[in-house]
Amino acid sequence: MIDFESAPSGMARTTKKAVGDGSYLRGLNDRQREAVLATEGPLIVLAGAGSGKTKMLTSRICHLIEAQGVPAHRILAMTFTNKAAGEMRERVARMLAESARQGGGGYLGNPELGTFHSVCVRLLRRELGRTPFTKPFVIYDDSDQLSLIKRVQERLSIDDKAFSPKGIQAAINRAKCDAISPEEMESAPHDIFGRQVKRVYDQYQKDLVVNNALDFGEIICMTYRLLRDCEDVRETYQDRFRYIHVDEYQDTNRAQYLLLSMLAKKQFGGHENICVVGDEDQSIYKWRGADIRNILDFESDYPGAQVVKLEQNYRSTKTIIAAAGHVIKNNLTRKDKTLWTENEDGLPIVHAQLPDERAEAELVVSEIKRQGSHEGRGYGDFAIFYRTNAQSRQFEDVLRREKIPYQVVGGLRFYDRKEIKDILSYLKVILNPTDSVNLRRIINVPARAIGKTTIEKLDEVMMASQGPITFWEILERAALDPSMTSAGTARKIGAFVQLIRKITEEQPKLLLSELYHLILDETGYVRELRKEGTEEAEARIENLEELDTIFQEFEEDQFNQLSEEERKAQPEERKRALLPAFIEQSSLVSDLDSMEGQASSVKMMTLHSSKGLEFPVVFLVGMEEGLFPSVRAWEEASEEDIEEERRLCYVGMTRARERLFLSNVVVRRIWGNVNYQEPSRFFVEIPGRFLEMRDFAPQVFGGASASTQRSFSSIPAPKTGGWSPARPATPAATGAGNDVIGRRIHHPEYGEGSIVLAEGSADDRKVTVEFAGKQRRKFLFRYVASYLS
């Protein structure tokens, strides 16, 4: 997604001087500094939650560039999310700019910094000639992949009842996580499912090439194989990436591990200047192929590796850190590592037990309201974490009723919405007509009377043809040959082919937003939606308007990145390049990337989405056996599975800065059934002295209605002194009305800035601060009041 917050504003810089004296070694603790300075040879940094890992990584990169004189482009840093990559890029740029102002600097280029996938895509594009592709490829997401698998199954006459396409997809992706190709796939003699998977996988791979497409797993695998099989390519990149950094190493899968080996290991000619950073206690993606052994075995993989542990936490209260520590201690497959903090003790963790999920939502929301009005918090201070997306419903209902702004993170991604995918399919087809998955998607959207029968006929022709032929070529032929279908159908197909040709022709001359409107006009997409007149259709139209904004933002963004001369020269080239650039970006983003923006709203998300984030107040809800830890009813939970759930619990708890609320309910309706739930075993793992129990559940057997009256604070909190609000209300924060525009800010993270915009009032007052590099950030004024200089 486009990062609106950090888009260059194009305005003149207003700040003069940034953070302190600019040395990137200042402000680091001993362990962090040790990791920064250990630049040669393998290094593993075990970075506990909130221990300043990103700070360490960015300082290290700057140190390499400035102190060691390593050319920036020789440094590689890989993350898992765009968000993490963006944050690092931003911080590195800021540090370097700062140091240049201090008289240092003179560095060249930028470090290669991005997600595993984006780095690999760039590499593959550069080495396109060494791949099976003859022209730039598109990227298939999971649903595109599933469509293709269904197609393959159909063609191979593999029954989709006996072998569910989803199951086959999962098996193929599991193989890709392990970098296993169809040929390398072994199937036991009696493993009939495995044999079918192998058949589908094999054909699927061939189809990918015909379609000029890659799936997520293949991006990594293909890069790995390219490096493995082409010595010259391997040498090029080993030489280029002299210093390798990997973030969230605990989440790497086998394929990523192998890829890194190719680049770094001595055995393959590498230099072993590899620095991996991770926390085995936060490995929560085993089910997606992450292999925790990668981090546990690093020291034996890279003999002589230095080990640095970052154990000081700067985020949470002592209570939260201690409680989380007691939980994670129960895991056996982990390294010896104990988080500690110099922060305040803080208040006890509240454990509330409630009659049902409705009461749970009411309680959480009433606590949010109470803290909002009595403790001076803004809505953006609160986060609700749950194990499954389905749990968000209850909370949304209550929040909506109470008119409290909220934002659900995750769930259905913006780019996964039907209408958005449809439009993007048009764009992808324009770029790459060989892409049959997207072509099939749009051929009858909006409805243009080219239905299933027609498609089946075309498929038959396609199968009967000698040699590979793309679906697009079949369409072109069918448009001219009425005998393939019928005269009427041939005309309809002809109209569609003309439509695509026309848009394709116009594309190079148009801006993205213009192209988008051309597509809407020519297809009548919005007209069709309006005809429906339903609420759902309205929502879709709104999403399409949002897409229009995204296109415009993207254009501006691209434009701002150009130099003066580039802007004048070759406007045509620029327009032509917009579409491929956009498609690439949109294929590799998630919703989380755009989460900032709505500062003053309660955030709701799954525990998985919460990784890497932090909030002053966290509610971890639905802590019940079976739900969290999650256990499939028909399977016995293995100790390994429970350990992963426990890590998830640890991740959730350590997101909280000041206050943590845990809750469980006694009766929960799941899929329409009433379930009697046991409290999660994780409660037992937290020593009683950190917990404050508030049990509202017995009510359920008498009168449940009383439950809505309850609140977390209806039982007075015990007096365990030591806690004081982390952000005391300063005079500036409470005294509304004074003009703050132009006031200078010294932010501990972003450095020097000045307030350029103010909106809202009292506790909800928000200010926009512009930092070095024209970087703008929006804060609640209360947040930054204490940073005023």
Next chain:
DNA sequence: TTTAGCTCAATTTTT
């Protein structure tokens, strides 16, 4: 070809 009703399945989802 479209659409209304039925069946079936159902965690988590960085890219």
Next chain:
DNA sequence: TTGAGCTAAA
């Protein structure tokens, strides 16, 4: 309970 995806009728 919800929704997605598919068969049977219009």
